[in-house]
Amino acid sequence: xxxxxxxxxxxxxxxxxxxxxxGLDEITNGGLPTGRPTLICGGAGSGKTLLATSFLVxxxxxxxxxxxxxxxxxxxxxxxxxxxxxxxDLPGLVEExxxxxxxxxxxxxxxxxxxxxDLEGLFVRLEHAIRATGAKRVVLDTIESxxxxxxxxxxxxxxLRRLFRWLKDKGLTAVITAExxxxxxxxxxxxxxxxxxxxxxxxxxxxxxxxRRLRVVKYRGSHHGTNEYPFLIDRYGLSVxxxxxxxxxxxxxxxxxxxxxxxxxxxxxxQGYFRGSTVLVSGTAGTGxxxxxxxxxxxxxxxxxxxxxxxxxxxxxxLIRNMRSIGMDLQPWVDAGLLHFEAERPxxxxxxxxxxxxxxxxxxxxxxxxxxxAVTNLLSVGTQNDVRAxxxxxxxxxxxxxxxxxxxxxxxxxxxxxxxxxxxxxxMDTWIVxxxxxxxxxxxxxxxxxxxxxxxxxxxxxxxxxxxxxxxxKDGRG
Amino acid sequence: MQPTLPPETAxxxxxxxxxxxxxGQTPKCMRxxxxxxxxxEQYLTNRYRIEMIDLLLDPALARGDQILAVxxxxxxxxxxxxxxxxxxxxxxxxxxxxxxxxxxx
Numbered sequence: 045x046x047x048x049x050x051x052x053x054x055x056x057x058x059x060x061x062x063x064x065x066x067g068l069d070e071i072t073n074g075g076l077p078t079g080r081p082t083l084i085c086g087g088a089g090s091g092k093t094l095l096a097t098s099f100l101v102x103x104x105x106x107x108x109x110x111x112x113x114x115x116x117x118x119x120x121x122x123x124x125x126x127x128x129x130x131x132x133d134l135p136g137l138v139e140e141x142x143x144x145x146x147x148x149x150x151x152x153x154x155x156x157x158x159x160x161x162d163l164e165g166l167f168v169r170l171e172h173a174i175r176a177t178g179a180k181r182v183v184l185d186t187i188e189s190x191x192x193x194x195x196x197x198x199x200x201x202x203x204l205r206r207l208f209r210w211l212k213d214k215g216l217t218a219v220i221t222a223e224x225x226x227x228x229x230x231x232x233x234x235x236x237x238x239x240x241x242x243x244x245x246x247x248x249x250x251x252x253x254x255x256r257r258l259r260v261v262k263y264r265g266s267h268h269g270t271n272e273y274p275f276l277i278d279r280y281g282l283s284v285x286x287x288x289x290x291x292x293x294x295x296x297x298x299x300x301x302x303x304x305x306x307x308x309x310x311x312x313x314x315q316g317y318f319r320g321s322t323v324l325v326s327g328t329a330g331t332g333x334x335x336x337x338x339x340x341x342x343x344x345x346x347x348x349x350x351x352x353x354x355x356x357x358x359x360x361x362x363l364i365r366n367m368r369s370i371g372m373d374l375q376p377w378v379d380a381g382l383l384h385f386e387a388e389r390p391x392x393x394x395x396x397x398x399x400x401x402x403x404x405x406x407x408x409x410x411x412x413x414x415x416x417x418a419v420t421n422l423l424s425v426g427t428q429n430d431v432r433a434x435x436x437x438x439x440x441x442x443x444x445x446x447x448x449x450x451x452x453x454x455x456x457x458x459x460x461x462x463x464x465x466x467x468x469x470x471x472m473d474t475w476i477v478x479x480x481x482x483x484x485x486x487x488x489x490x491x492x493x494x495x496x497x498x499x500x501x502x503x504x505x506x507x508x509x510x511x512x513x514x515x516x517x518k519d520g521r522g
Numbered sequence: 523m524q525p526t527l528p529p530e531t532a533x534x535x536x537x538x539x540x541x542x543x544x545x546g547q548t549p550k551c552m553r554x555x556x557x558x559x560x561x562x563e564q565y566l567t568n569r570y571r572i573e574m575i576d577l578l579l580d581p582a583l584a585r586g587d588q589i590l591a592v593x594x595x596x597x598x599x600x601x602x603x604x605x606x607x608x609x610x611x612x613x614x615x616x617x618x619x620x621x622x623x624x625x626x627x
Contacts, residue, residue, distance in 0.1 A: 155607060162592055168584050168592075
């Protein structure tokens with residue numbers, strides 16, 4: 045032989061069918077395996093049906109692939125109204141011939157079983173629906189219901205095995221949903237038959253806060269992200285949030301933005317923050333973090349840019365009043381539509397809901413600067429790790445959208461560890477610490493820059509005061 | 523069918539409209555049909571009608587009666603609708619499924 049041939053190394057990339065679900069196609073490197081069945085398992089209310097339906101609707105609307113939805117639990121009207129809130133118009137798609145919905149209802153009480161049977165009726169219905177629409181995608185939601193409707197589990201197992209084989213032979217990209225079992229992926233062990241790709245959905249409620257997570261358990265012949273990814277269900281549909289959607293490939297801007305405080309700009313290499321970077325300002329209560337945030341917002345509005353300000357501790361009214369005391373009036377910017385406040389009680393929603401709301405507002409308002417005051421408020425609804433993971437996603441999103449992010453963080457007490465900051469500071473390009481100390485029986489405010497990537501910055505501690513003309517450094521030479 | 527009935531029988535025995543769904547002439551389906559025919563002849567003499575529907579020829583009909591398993595026997599009349607799935611090999615169960623009282627036959 046002239047060439048050594050290593051068959052094991054010839055990895056043929058398998059074809060994939062995009063789901064159109066934001067994030068999921070990234071995790072799976074392109075979508076679900078084309079022409080093969082994918083199993084989606086999860087508990088009640090974990091979002092299986094929504095994911096499966098999104099796959100069909102997006103297929104029909106974005107990728108020109110008609111679909112068949114065979115539902116075993118909800119009738120067409122129920123499913124249509126469930127997904128209408130996501131903006132899906134199932135009846136419309138059915139009308140256009142891009143979707144076929146068949147509701148399979150089995151009422152055990154009205155069925156008597158005697159002797160041998162098979163599920164040819166199910167095959168006939170599927171085939172009919174596939175022919176009627178020319179479908180390439182099929183969803184069976186949730187086929188396991190058959191086990192409670194029909195008595196002969198042996199026949200069912202054999203028939204389901206035949207069905208999955210049949211779907212594969214027909215080259216259909218299928219999604220099969222199944223209920224999570226005790227200690228197994230699915231109650232009826234469907235993972236034994238559908239083993240090309242398995243996605244697990246999880247919906248946890250911890251301390252009254254709900255978190256949804258998605259994990260690709262298995263994907264034969266393909267690389268895939270193995271983490272647990274949070275996912276959201278909001279009015280834009282379902283979206284999975286990969287850890288780093290940008291893959292650190294976003295372009296770093298060299299443009300600089302004034303912090304709104306001239307002397308601080310001096311400290312920051314003479315020009316301020318980088319556009320599209322992330323700034324963390326930490327300090328104990330009353331050190332002036334919000335004032336610094338307000339300065340930054342004010343400066344951006346003066347340039348005619350849009351600022352989105354998430355406020356967790358006080359009302360916009362309160363903040364505007366307080367800033368007037370240091371000679372800054374933000375009201376005109378609000379009136380001009382340049383500054384938009386989103387005031388929310390952190391405990392009102394879970395982390396994922398906050399994340400969803402942030403995404404939505406950034407998407408809708410398209411700000412050039414986004415301020416989160418204070419990120420530490422979110423700790424009341426999630427653990428440190430969760431908050432960090434969430435921030436990572438917010439930052440990703442801001443960076444991809446070239447939005448400059450400004451985050452304030454409340455340090456619990458003077459001598460307490462800066463655990464929170466340590467956790468999130470690595471995500472930040474610039475880290476500013478503000479203090480309010482008693483020195484020689486005098487209260488002194490001070491500011492220092494712990495880090496600021498990509499620029500030579502002041503390493504000194506600078507004293508400052510909150511004056512009638514805003515935040516002023518006493519020694520601004522850097 | 524006798525026009526007059528003995529007084530102990532309160533009403534005229536009902537007629538049955540039965541629909542047997544099959545998918546092609548498979549042994550299972552043919553067996554079901556043979557079993558059904560035999561049971562009807564014996565217990566529902568002169569008061570039954572069997573409609574056979576081959577889903578391979580009329581696939582769209584499977585939805586209407588919610589057919590999944592094949593063969594499926596549907597008792598359309600009298601109401602309520604009842605279903606018996608399988609090859610109908612157990613006569614007692616078929617009669618129970620059709621709600622036919624054997625004593626009265």
